[in-house]
Amino acid sequence: MKAVRPEPERTLGAWVVLATAIVSCVAMTWLSADRVSMRLDRSDGKFSWTRRFGLGFRDRTGQVPLVEVRRAVVTSHDSGDGPSWRVELDVAADRIPLLDAYSGTQAENVALAERINQWLAGRSTTTPLL
Numbered sequence: 001m002k003a004v005r006p007e008p009e010r011t012l013g014a015w016v017v018l019a020t021a022i023v024s025c026v027a028m029t030w031l032s033a034d035r036v037s038m039r040l041d042r043s044d045g046k047f048s049w050t051r052r053f054g055l056g057f058r059d060r061t062g063q064v065p066l067v068e069v070r071r072a073v074v075t076s077h078d079s080g081d082g083p084s085w086r087v088e089l090d091v092a093a094d095r096i097p098l099l100d101a102y103s104g105t106q107a108e109n110v111a112l113a114e115r116i117n118q119w120l121a122g123r124s125t126t127t128p129l130l
Helices: 008-032 106-120
Strands: 034-041 046-053 060-065 069-078 083-091 095-097
Touching (some): 034 106
Antiparallel strands (some): 046 060, 069 083
16 A cells, blocks of 8 residues: 655645745734833823734723822732733722733732832832833
């Protein structure tokens, strides 16, 4: 009995289809990814942010006076796969999440919230990385 070898054209075609699918998935992920830029600035007394969605068709920006930022808090959400966390800024009118998604470990989020709170209280001169 002879071993059956796939025809080279079919093997090449399968690799082309697979490569195209991978490139498409990576491109769609990159194009739809949210990019967030946030800044706590004592010199101008503001907390400002920009959220870019994909190619920038739905950008959102905003500013809040630092005196309205009360503290950073960690919130959790359980979607059935276990809890996940994110840091939100408690401001006079609302809560502003640093990220739309819940991600990272609880310890990472608590550490970031603590760094922000230390900075807001004036006990740290190093601006927390956001």
